[in-house]
Amino acid sequence: MSSTTTPLDELLAIGDDALIAAQRLAQWCSRAPEMEEDVALANIALDQLGVARLVLSYAAEVEGAGGDEDTLAYLRDDRQFRNCLLVELPEPDFAFAMAKLLFLSAFQRLRYEALATSADERLAAIAAKAVKESAYHLDHATMWTLRLGDGTEESHRRMQNAVDELWPYTHELFEGNELRPAWLSIVEAVLAEATLTRPTDGWAPSGGRVGLHTEHLSYLLAEMQVVHRAHPGARW
Amino acid sequence: MTGHATGPASRPAVSAAAKPAWDAAASVVDPEIRAVTIEELGILRDVTVDPDTGRVTVTITPTYSGCPALDVIRDEVARAVRDAGYDDVVVATSLAPAWSTDMISSSGREKLAAAGIAPPGPVRGPVGLTLRVRCPRCGSPETEQVSRFGSTACKALWRCRACTEPFEHLKAY
Numbered sequence: 001m002s003s004t005t006t007p008l009d010e011l012l013a014i015g016d017d018a019l020i021a022a023q024r025l026a027q028w029c030s031r032a033p034e035m036e037e038d039v040a041l042a043n044i045a046l047d048q049l050g051v052a053r054l055v056l057s058y059a060a061e062v063e064g065a066g067g068d069e070d071t072l073a074y075l076r077d078d079r080q081f082r083n084c085l086l087v088e089l090p091e092p093d094f095a096f097a098m099a100k101l102l103f104l105s106a107f108q109r110l111r112y113e114a115l116a117t118s119a120d121e122r123l124a125a126i127a128a129k130a131v132k133e134s135a136y137h138l139d140h141a142t143m144w145t146l147r148l149g150d151g152t153e154e155s156h157r158r159m160q161n162a163v164d165e166l167w168p169y170t171h172e173l174f175e176g177n178e179l180r181p182a183w184l185s186i187v188e189a190v191l192a193e194a195t196l197t198r199p200t201d202g203w204a205p206s207g208g209r210v211g212l213h214t215e216h217l218s219y220l221l222a223e224m225q226v227v228h229r230a231h232p233g234a235r236w
Numbered sequence: 237m238t239g240h241a242t243g244p245a246s247r248p249a250v251s252a253a254a255k256p257a258w259d260a261a262a263s264v265v266d267p268e269i270r271a272v273t274i275e276e277l278g279i280l281r282d283v284t285v286d287p288d289t290g291r292v293t294v295t296i297t298p299t300y301s302g303c304p305a306l307d308v309i310r311d312e313v314a315r316a317v318r319d320a321g322y323d324d325v326v327v328a329t330s331l332a333p334a335w336s337t338d339m340i341s342s343s344g345r346e347k348l349a350a351a352g353i354a355p356p357g358p359v360r361g362p363v364g365l366t367l368r369v370r371c372p373r374c375g376s377p378e379t380e381q382v383s384r385f386g387s388t389a390c391k392a393l394w395r396c397r398a399c400t401e402p403f404e405h406l407k408a409y
Binding site for chain 1: 298300303304333382389407
């Protein structure tokens with residue numbers, strides 16, 4: 001076996017993207033526009049959480065500090081998270097949730113596809129599973145983007161607004177990789193078919209990969225971590 | 237039934253000492269789809285017995301990354317193998333090669349259909365596109381998808397236009 005080990009920060013970036021995305025998606029449960037969508041978003045959250053668990057378990061071993069997936073998920077503070085800013089942003093309406101899922105799942109599909117042939121065999125095995133799930137998430141987000149973008153005047157307005165607001169945060173996804181051209185060809189085709197305008201590139205906030213987050217992550221973590229922190233070591 | 241089902245590539249060569257342990261593990265049913273065993277689903281990968289220590293190692297693979305049934309399967313496999321007379325049982329998880337619905341056996345597909353769950357078609361490309369799903373109740377190909385997601389990560393919700401019954405479909409994955 002000549003498998004290499006991926007650096008801790010890269011593993012955390014992959015695992016934290018999935019974990020924080022799962023938490024945001026789960027917040028839609030019982031609040032989505034229809035019951036089938038509650039089920040859909042909960043299922044997508046579960047897929048994300050599954051990847052997060054596998055990657056963070058691996059990260060904890062690489063870190064070698066005696067921790068595990070739970071200590072990484074529940075006992076780190078915001079500055080220790082390596083997720084991109086996009087996933088932590090709030091989703092004030094359903095269009096935001098779908099625009100974010102479109103941007104994220106297109107990126108995750110490409111990233112997992114690349115990682116599936118990684119020299120790190122353990123990460124490659126995780127990615128080979130995850131890529132199939134991301135492709136399905138991308139289909140789902142595409143379907144909704146078309147439906148909302150090419151829907152009513154109001155749904156179009158909201159979808160365009162979400163795309164415009166979130167677009168600047170997509171630049172950060174491509175720090176340290178060459179995936180943006182492939183990502184653009186996926187996303188631009190969907191936006192065009194949905195009669196949405198592709199925003200111009202400009203402001204490109206970043207910082208997530210080095211632990212500099214928006215204020216939204218702290219609130220998200222407070223909710224996600226409160227039970228674990230209130231009852232340390234508790235078991236079912 | 238769909239005609240393309242191939243079933244698992246092959247059952248691994250299990251040693252004579254491990255055969256009863258394999259049979260015990262193979263009898264465990266999926267906790268969320270109780271009509272089929274984990275062997276038929278292609279989740280059971282290998283069973284070995286250490287000749288020196290007698291320790292049994294059962295290797296299983298998850299279906300979806302976040303499938304919550306895996307923890308229950310792990311416990312039930314360990315219990316089944318212990319009940320078969322092995323004291324020291326370890327259940328290991330293997331991710332590669334990634335599980336696919338193409339690994340579901342022919343008997344598994346028949347049992348899914350009999351339980352009212354339309355079995356998956358063959359996987360094409362990174363994600364399976366299901367062109368036609370037959371109603372598991374009346375066999376009609378006149379069906380439509382109601383929801384791309386269902387009661388578990390692996391299923392979608394469909395409806396038959398011929399007999400009007402709703403049914404679940406195990407997605408090609």
